[in-house]
Amino acid sequence: MSSLRADAAVAWQIARKDALSELRGRQAAGSTLFFAGLVLLLFGFALGPDSRRLTEASPGLLWLAIVFGSLLTVGRLHQLEAEDGALEELARYPVERYAIYLGKALAGVAALLVLGGVLLPLVAILYGIDLGSAWPALLVTLVLGAIGLAAVGTFYAGVTVRMQSREVMLPLLMLPIVAPLLLAAVKATSAALLGDPLGDLAAWLQLLGAFDVVMLVAGAATYGYLLEE
Amino acid sequence: MPQTTIYAAPRTREQTPPPAVATFELARLFGRSAALAGVSLQVQVGSTVALLGPNGAGKTTLLRILATSLRSSFGSAEVLGIDVNQRPDLVRGRVAYLSHANGLYEDLTAVENLRFAASMLGIEEPRRAAAAALGEIGLTADADRRVRGFSAGMRRRLALGRLMLGNPSVILLDEPHAALDSDGMALVDRLLIGWRDAGVTVLVASHQADRVTRLADGWARLDGGLLLETGGTGVSSIATQAIGLPAPVAGA
Numbered sequence: 001m002s003s004l005r006a007d008a009a010v011a012w013q014i015a016r017k018d019a020l021s022e023l024r025g026r027q028a029a030g031s032t033l034f035f036a037g038l039v040l041l042l043f044g045f046a047l048g049p050d051s052r053r054l055t056e057a058s059p060g061l062l063w064l065a066i067v068f069g070s071l072l073t074v075g076r077l078h079q080l081e082a083e084d085g086a087l088e089e090l091a092r093y094p095v096e097r098y099a100i101y102l103g104k105a106l107a108g109v110a111a112l113l114v115l116g117g118v119l120l121p122l123v124a125i126l127y128g129i130d131l132g133s134a135w136p137a138l139l140v141t142l143v144l145g146a147i148g149l150a151a152v153g154t155f156y157a158g159v160t161v162r163m164q165s166r167e168v169m170l171p172l173l174m175l176p177i178v179a180p181l182l183l184a185a186v187k188a189t190s191a192a193l194l195g196d197p198l199g200d201l202a203a204w205l206q207l208l209g210a211f212d213v214v215m216l217v218a219g220a221a222t223y224g225y226l227l228e229e
Numbered sequence: 230m231p232q233t234t235i236y237a238a239p240r241t242r243e244q245t246p247p248p249a250v251a252t253f254e255l256a257r258l259f260g261r262s263a264a265l266a267g268v269s270l271q272v273q274v275g276s277t278v279a280l281l282g283p284n285g286a287g288k289t290t291l292l293r294i295l296a297t298s299l300r301s302s303f304g305s306a307e308v309l310g311i312d313v314n315q316r317p318d319l320v321r322g323r324v325a326y327l328s329h330a331n332g333l334y335e336d337l338t339a340v341e342n343l344r345f346a347a348s349m350l351g352i353e354e355p356r357r358a359a360a361a362a363l364g365e366i367g368l369t370a371d372a373d374r375r376v377r378g379f380s381a382g383m384r385r386r387l388a389l390g391r392l393m394l395g396n397p398s399v400i401l402l403d404e405p406h407a408a409l410d411s412d413g414m415a416l417v418d419r420l421l422i423g424w425r426d427a428g429v430t431v432l433v434a435s436h437q438a439d440r441v442t443r444l445a446d447g448w449a450r451l452d453g454g455l456l457l458e459t460g461g462t463g464v465s466s467i468a469t470q471a472i473g474l475p476a477p478v479a480g481a
Contacts, residue, residue: 006351013348017334017341024336024375084384085330088298093349094322229299 007099014090014103019110021080028076029111033118036069040119044126054127059189062123063182066116067149067175073111074153075170077104078161087161087227097224101154105219108150109143116142129193137192137201144208145185151215152177158226177215184208247310249274249399249430250295253467254304256454257290264290266454267304269467272432274309274398276463277425279441280434282451288434289329291451292401295432296326308399322350325397327405331388333376339363339387340372343394350395362390366416381408389420400424402433406440418444 022029043061047053081087090100120138124131131138156174160166188204191197250272257265265287272278280288293299294306297317306313308320333342340359347355363369366386376384385408392400405417414437421444424431435441442448447461459466 010349013345017337017345020341021334021336080334080336083335085328085332086334088328088330089332089346090349092296092298092321092326093346094318094351095349 007096007102010095010099011103011106014100015106015110018077018080018104018107022077022107022111032069032072032076032111033115035072036065036115036119037122039065039068040122040126051128055129058123058127058129059186059193061127062119062189063145063185065119066112066145066185067178067182069115069119070108070112070149070153071171071174073115074108074150074157074174075160075166077107077111077154078157082161088229091227097227098220100227101158101220101223102216104158105147105150105154105216108154109146112146112149113142116146131193134192134195137196137205138189140205141185141188141192141208144188144205144212145181147212148181148185148208148215149178151212151219152181155215155219155223155226158223181208181211184211246274247307248272249276250306250308250432251467252291252295252304252306255291255294255301255306256303257287257294257299258302263302263454265294265301268451268454268456269304270449270456270459271465271467272430273463274430275425275428276447277421277431277433277445278461278464279438279445279448280432280451281438281442281448282457285453286451287454288451289403290454292326292403292432292434293328295399296324296328296401297321298326298328322395323398324401325392325395325399326401326403327388327392328403329407331384332391333384333387335377336375338373338375339368339379342376342387343390346391347394352394358394362393365393366390367412382410382413385409386413386416389417392420397429399430399432402431402435404435405433406435406437414440421445 040061043064044054047057081090120131120142123129152174156170159173160169163169184204184207188201188208191201191204248271250270252268252270255265255268256263268287268291280291282288290299294301295308295313297313297320300314308324311319313320334345337345340363343359343362344355347358352358360372363372366389368383368386368390371379371383376387379387389405406414409417418440421431421433425444433441433445445461447459447464449459449464450457456466
């Protein structure tokens with residue numbers, strides 16, 4: 001148990017360090033929020049002024065903006081390590097490899113929750129959606145979606161961090177894997193906004209939860225190999 | 230393919246107590262070129278050893294393998310009797326390594342960088358350890374400044390401060406004098422003397438050959454990925470027998 005506690009403390013310290021760096025590098029964090037907001041606005045222009053159409057499409061647009069924003073967020077969290085050889089230093093500490101992965105993923109979850117927390121009200125304002133009593137279900141969907149995106153993104157950011165073409169490779173590797181998450185998150189958001197008329201909200205949330213567990217376990221088990229050279 | 234004569238160690242690993250560092254036929258290939266081409270070296274516990282040689286000699290590759298940052302392609306390396314490829318987890322807590330890069334976080338302050346390192350090393354009071362290390366390296370006044378605003382010399386000092394955390398048995402230094410002014414170089418000298426007096430084993434690769442050999446017990450000269458000769462005390466090449474490997478490529 002004490003070993004697990006020590007590993008949890010390591011993960012927490014890594015997440016805290018990443019969060020501090022992210023908060024202080026406001027330009028980078030701000031540009032992600034701006035980019036995701038811009039994606040929402042441009043999708044709105046592309047779909048035209050039909051408010052009913054925008055309302056119907058809003059869950060998909062919200063999650064596409066979050067997924068695009070996640071590419072920048074997880075990539076940047078690993079870029080922090082690559083700036084001055086810090087990743088090699090991190091890999092040399094006498095700590096469990098999975099704890100490093102979980103720490104990076106935890107920082108990703110926190111950053112994506114902030115992103116989602118800003119984008120959700122923005123969608124409501126831009127597309128005229130009444131969030132009303134859907135808040136609790138939307139929050140659960142957002143948390144599960146953020147965990148899944150961070151789990152996948154942390155792993156692939158680790159794969160690409162030493163590549164020269166990492167900005168291109170990260171989306172190419174990550175987007176196909178998060179397709180099931182995107183589908184489940186959009187369906188769950190849609191069900192939550194419509195008051196769950198088909199009673200399938202719980203099923204979509206379960207799918208999201210299962211995706212998260214599989215990806216976290218797979219990432220934790222294999223991330224150590226990415227740190228080796 | 231061109232062949233070169235490489236020498237392998239006989240199986241004399243069962244020694245008591247084990248040397249601080251022992252490499253056997255150690256080789257590392259990058260693509261088709263060998264950065265290390267079969268180095269068999271032994272460093273005694275508590276010795277300070279200077280690794281000498283021109284750029285591309287294989288000094289950094291040797292240190293990175295010993296620090297568990299890089300896996301060897303052939304041969305083996307042991308630190309305190311532990312194979313670095315088989316049990317890197319056991320080696321990591323016993324070895325501290327200063328690489329070419331400083332491994333610092335730009336948006337954290339000096340004290341936050343050291344506190345983070347201390348917590349990763351499992352030190353119970355990371356705050357106190359970080360403050361003490363900052364005092365040793367003369368950066369107490371800059372403790373709360375972000376590293377992004379530091380000069381190259383201050384960054385190097387801070388990276389040196391990280392070596393003072395924990396209780397490593399073996400310290401590996403790759404160009405510790407790089408970017409340092411005369412005060413900084415004197416700091417490195419003081420640290421080397423302190424570690425030697427404390428019985429810590431130190432391997433230091435440096436282009437400041439005169440400076441480090443003056444403070445070292447012994448030295449080893451590498452070139453083209455091969456161990457050419459050793460001198461002084463605490464370090465020796467191991468009796469070998471010939472094997473064949475692709476020829477080392479200069480500058481690898």
